[in-house]
């Protein structure tokens with residue numbers, strides 16, 4: 001039987017106001033977690049200062065070394081910075097909902113696209129699976145560089161296609177806002193509250209099973225009983 005903690009969301013819903021590089025959004029993990037995974041989160045308050053070119057290349061080096069089915073690497077990325085003028089304005093215009101309010105401040109917007117898997121004859125589930133994994137690698141690398149990544153499905157695909165001049169055989173999946181953490185005071189009030197809201201997750205017991213779907217896992221661990229004992 002697994003012993004799970006009840007999350008802390010029930011008794012704490014806002015973080016103390018912080019801004020600047022040191023902005024941390026606690027990950028209330030119940031079991032040990034690598035510091036880079038613990039530090040990653042998706043902010044909306046970006047600083048507009050540009051990212052060093054070698055850091056940008058390092059992000060895509062991380063994506064490059066991600067595993068993929070048959071080593072097909074069915075991913076592609078189109079970068080948009082302030083220097084890209086009209087194309088940058090077009091990708092910003094492709095964003096929908098409140099993504100339009102915060103994401104344009106990020107110095108780097110990246111359109112991530114899925115490519116066909118050669119063996120499958122087109123874009124299939126493993127195109128999406130592999131692209132997602134490459135982006136996951138990229139987010140961890142970004143964290144190691146003190147950068148933040150916020151993925152967005154909230155964009156109009158046809159406008160993004162137009163902005164990037166995408167060929168028909170590739171499929172846009174997300175736009176990513178990437179940059180350093182900025183000043184929360186620049187966010188509209190409604191988004192400021194979301195920026196400060198606690199991060200929550202389903203308990204492990206809801207999605208990990210033993211031998212049969214729905215069957216509790218057969219592991220016994222020492223419970224962590226107070227926030228001061230949360231493992232890093």
Ligand SMILES: Cc1cc2nc3c(=O)[nH]c(=O)nc-3n(C[C@H](O)[C@H](O)[C@H](O)COP(=O)(O)O)c2cc1C
Pocket residue numbers: 040041042043099150151152153154155174199
């Ligand atoms: C595929 C995907 C699409 C997302 N789309 C949006 C989006 O359009 N707008 C937004 O504000 N956040 C978006 N997010 C961010 C998620 O809301 C966020 O990752 C989730 O709430 C967990 O928060 P965390 O990343 O800080 O742990 C998206 C994330 C993913 C992976």
